Amino acid sequence: MIDQREQAGCIAVLGAGRSGVAAAALSLKLAPRVVVLDGGDPAKLAKAAARFHEMGVETVFGPAADRFEGAVDYVVQSPGIDPRLPIVRQFLDRGVPVIGEIEFAYRHFSAPIIAITGTNGKTTTTEMIGAVLCHAGLRVECAGNYGVPFSEIVLHDEPHDAVSLEVSSFQLELIERFRPKVAIWLNFAPDHMDRYETLEEYRAAKARIFANMGPEDRIVIQTPIASFADGLSAPKVTFSAFGDGDYTYADGWIFFRGERIFDFAATRLRGVHNAENVMAVLASVRELGITPETVAAALRDYCAPSHRCELVGEIGGHEFINDSKATNLHALESSLRGQLEPVILIAGGKDKGLDFTEIRDALPGKVSHAVLIGEIREKIARDWDGVVPCSLAGTLADAIEEALRRARPRQTILLSPGTSSFDMFTSYEDRGDSFRREVQRRQTSGGAGREIV
Numbered sequence: 001m002i003d004q005r006e007q008a009g010c011i012a013v014l015g016a017g018r019s020g021v022a023a024a025a026l027s028l029k030l031a032p033r034v035v036v037l038d039g040g041d042p043a044k045l046a047k048a049a050a051r052f053h054e055m056g057v058e059t060v061f062g063p064a065a066d067r068f069e070g071a072v073d074y075v076v077q078s079p080g081i082d083p084r085l086p087i088v089r090q091f092l093d094r095g096v097p098v099i100g101e102i103e104f105a106y107r108h109f110s111a112p113i114i115a116i117t118g119t120n121g122k123t124t125t126t127e128m129i130g131a132v133l134c135h136a137g138l139r140v141e142c143a144g145n146y147g148v149p150f151s152e153i154v155l156h157d158e159p160h161d162a163v164s165l166e167v168s169s170f171q172l173e174l175i176e177r178f179r180p181k182v183a184i185w186l187n188f189a190p191d192h193m194d195r196y197e198t199l200e201e202y203r204a205a206k207a208r209i210f211a212n213m214g215p216e217d218r219i220v221i222q223t224p225i226a227s228f229a230d231g232l233s234a235p236k237v238t239f240s241a242f243g244d245g246d247y248t249y250a251d252g253w254i255f256f257r258g259e260r261i262f263d264f265a266a267t268r269l270r271g272v273h274n275a276e277n278v279m280a281v282l283a284s285v286r287e288l289g290i291t292p293e294t295v296a297a298a299l300r301d302y303c304a305p306s307h308r309c310e311l312v313g314e315i316g317g318h319e320f321i322n323d324s325k326a327t328n329l330h331a332l333e334s335s336l337r338g339q340l341e342p343v344i345l346i347a348g349g350k351d352k353g354l355d356f357t358e359i360r361d362a363l364p365g366k367v368s369h370a371v372l373i374g375e376i377r378e379k380i381a382r383d384w385d386g387v388v389p390c391s392l393a394g395t396l397a398d399a400i401e402e403a404l405r406r407a408r409p410r411q412t413i414l415l416s417p418g419t420s421s422f423d424m425f426t427s428y429e430d431r432g433d434s435f436r437r438e439v440q441r442r443q444t445s446g447g448a449g450r451e452i453v
Contacts, residue, residue, distance in 0.1 A: 008073035015078025016048045022151035023076045037065040079170040100174030105150035118186025120331045129164040135298035169205035179212035182284045184220045189330030220283040239279035247279035261292040271338025307432035313439040323416040324432030332418035342368040343414040344403045349374035350423040356383040369406045375423045
């Protein structure tokens with residue numbers, strides 16, 4: 001149901017991507033004039049312009065987008081746009097209200113929202129919540145930073161029973177009224193420091209997820225960061241696979257306040273960090289009346305999204321795990337902490353200034369040998385000298401061969417780079433797909449490498 005109180009004469013939407021398209025479509029329900037501004041190259045955005053014009057939406061692309069002088073009631077900003085850029089500042093300087101696409105959609109959505117944030121694990125948790133609620137017979141969709149834009153969900157004709165909404169720090173920067181029924185904060189570590197001047201600024205952006213929650217809502221938060229939700233009226237539930245909490249983990253089982261409730265070992269998920277994701281799922285759907293038994297049935301055959309601790313094959317008894325999505329040190333450390341036995345680790349990629357000495361303490365007992373790739377491989381080898389033996393490889397294919405050569409019988413080989421991919425690949429997806437293809441090619445050819453025992 002579109003809230004008619006939001007009617008306006010003109011709405012400006014910043015950004016011509018998928019969020020911008022959805023926000024523009026929703027804006028057309030509220031204003032006779034909608035204009036989309038994007039500072040990108042007009043020639044490259046020609047197809048986007050044609051699509052918007054078919055919708056009845058005006059466009060201003062290129063440098064002119066920074067100098068829009070028309071009257072605007074309010075602005076909807078796509079999350080990928082830095083609020084410090086001139087395309088945004090021009091409206092703020094004129095006193096025009098600027099809200100984010102998540103906030104815009106929220107004002108026209110009435111079903112319960114489970115919102116998920118964190119540095120790592122958001123997408124897996126968002127997807128699992130959606131799978132569980134669908135299995136329980138609810139009409140639910142996954143949206144936000146994952147799946148479709150929230151505004152697109154609002155435009156659907158059929159009503160929803162709930163939405164599983166992944167929200168990034170960028171999206172949370174511009175909320176005003178946004179209030180989830182359940183807010184999940186999975187974990188916290190340095191990231192996006194090209195956007196935020198300090199770690200505290202990044203933390204504060206994440207914490208906005210709780211800004212409007214009240215006593216009837218619920219906070220689900222990892223135990224080590226539970227203090228981030230201190231002093232709030234919404235009650236909190238904690239979880240940890242490595243310590244205390246309302247939800248804990250031991251010997252393949254998840255416990256709730258000491259009671260064994262979920263057989264994690266019976267799922268197809270890998271890594272103890274995924275056990276934490278399941279804890280967050282259990283805690284959140286409980287607020288909608290969903291039992292652990294229903295969660296178990298829904299997740300029995302669930303596989304993690306591609307490139308997130310994804311089992312891609314087995315060669316000579318060695319499982320190959322694709323965690324290409326691990327593009328920062330916290331994701332790499334989480335992946336290692338989730339391993340029950342030492343692995344052969346393939347790590348490295350673009351040198352984006354990360355200090356790999358920060359995770360030296362996570363290596364002993366988790367990594368028996370590291371095969372390093374990318375432009376940062378020599379730096380990692382120096383950072384890890386004396387902690388774990390390292391080999392250098394020029395290509396991902398060479399790294400797989402070296403890993404097979406170094407692996408003990410039935411030892412897992414884990415791709416978890418700890419940095420971005422842009423030195424060798426177009427994206428982390430491209431890197432993970434290449435890893436999968438190389439493994440499957442060897443499976444087909446029967447090549448198992450030479451093991452060093």
